[in-house]
Amino acid sequence: MTRPSVAGDRTSGAPNPLVDYLLRVADDRLVLGHRLSEWCGHGPILEEDIALSNMALDLIGAASALLALAGTVEEKGRDADALAYFRDETAYRNALLVEQPNGDFAVTIVRQFLFDAYSVLQLDALSRCGHADLAAIAAKSLKEDKYHLRHSSDWMLKLGDGTPESHERTQRALDTLWRYTDELFVKDAVDHATAALGVSIDLDAIRAQWHQLVTDVVGRATLTLPTSTVRAAGGRVGRHTEHLGHMLAEMQIVARSHPGATW
Amino acid sequence: MTADSQWPLWEVFTQGSKGLPFAHAGSVHAVDAENALLNARDVYARRGEAVNLWVVPSSAIVASAPSDAGPFFDPGNDKAYRHPQFYKAPRGVVVF
Numbered sequence A: 001m002t003r004p005s006v007a008g009d010r011t012s013g014a015p016n017p018l019v020d021y022l023l024r025v026a027d028d029r030l031v032l033g034h035r036l037s038e039w040c041g042h043g044p045i046l047e048e049d050i051a052l053s054n055m056a057l058d059l060i061g062a063a064s065a066l067l068a069l070a071g072t073v074e075e076k077g078r079d080a081d082a083l084a085y086f087r088d089e090t091a092y093r094n095a096l097l098v099e100q101p102n103g104d105f106a107v108t109i110v111r112q113f114l115f116d117a118y119s120v121l122q123l124d125a126l127s128r129c130g131h132a133d134l135a136a137i138a139a140k141s142l143k144e145d146k147y148h149l150r151h152s153s154d155w156m157l158k159l160g161d162g163t164p165e166s167h168e169r170t171q172r173a174l175d176t177l178w179r180y181t182d183e184l185f186v187k188d189a190v191d192h193a194t195a196a197l198g199v200s201i202d203l204d205a206i207r208a209q210w211h212q213l214v215t216d217v218v219g220r221a222t223l224t225l226p227t228s229t230v231r232a233a234g235g236r237v238g239r240h241t242e243h244l245g246h247m248l249a250e251m252q253i254v255a256r257s258h259p260g261a262t263w
Numbered sequence B: 001m002t003a004d005s006q007w008p009l010w011e012v013f014t015q016g017s018k019g020l021p022f023a024h025a026g027s028v029h030a031v032d033a034e035n036a037l038l039n040a041r042d043v044y045a046r047r048g049e050a051v052n053l054w055v056v057p058s059s060a061i062v063a064s065a066p067s068d069a070g071p072f073f074d075p076g077n078d079k080a081y082r083h084p085q086f087y088k089a090p091r092g093v094v095v096f
Helices: A017-037 A046-074 A080-085 A105-126 A132-160 A164-180 A189-195 A203-220 A242-257 B033-044 B066-073
Strands: B009-015 B023-029 B052-057
Touching: A017 A046, A017 A080, A017 A105, A017 A132, A017 A189, A017 A242, A046 A080, A046 A132, A046 B023, A046 B033, A080 A242, A105 A132, A105 A164, A105 A203, A132 A164, A132 A203, A132 B033, B009 B033, B023 B033, B033 B052
Parallel strands: none
Antiparallel strands: B009 B023, B009 B052
């Protein structure tokens, strides 16, 4: 691997829109996977601790494959580690939803559910896209994410339709995180440019399916779908909330303190 | 830890591949059947160990007691006529 600059990289360095696109798909999973890994040893019960760690590993595994692909497409000698550990916050392309802190268990579950519902639809579409390597990674991750969605949907029902306190906390989490969901479905220049390369998914159709899926589970969980139109976005172009920098500092410090180290 | 403050206990049975009998793998805590199935998958089946899972509430298992050991399991080896070793097995029959 090319030894990366210890100062990190402030840009995605990607004139190739496909690299930017792959970074978006990868960073969503890397950041959410790291967030879930923060639960390791702190889960509400042993079995759930293992479940959250399992999902973290699934997501980080998908991110690793996607980052490796991004590095190959980029042709600048950056491998998955270089992209994960030596890009700064502003070069990260994940949606704001996944970088939000774990909060209580309800926040973690709502964040997971909102993402899983999106991820399953996105990966299903990508598994049929015109880029063979991306389609193969998507097909593999789709199986895992279907399980994640089953897990998070089940918890939505249990927490929403549970005790008054679990209901109230879950509703609050839904109200807080709702503003970050719109960003998942917004098309920009990168989406249009990759469409020309055969990597195109119908985000409008996915938004409609996502809304239907979320409405169904939220309703059965006796929760109320937020009506607020407040929206927050920026993650796709590197403008993040204050939480990502802190997370990356912890995630990247070992690799940056010992660049090129192996164990 | 004092009393078990956790969720109800479920026994997990895994089938290694199609056609094999289900074998007891261990137990998980879970609030209901779906939760037990998911927890069992995460704890006992995430590395390809199983193609099927059963979960059963531990409370549904009826077990013999240690005091039953004599009456239940003392095999009566002195009564040779209770054992079927005197028959000639037809060809093609596997003798255990």
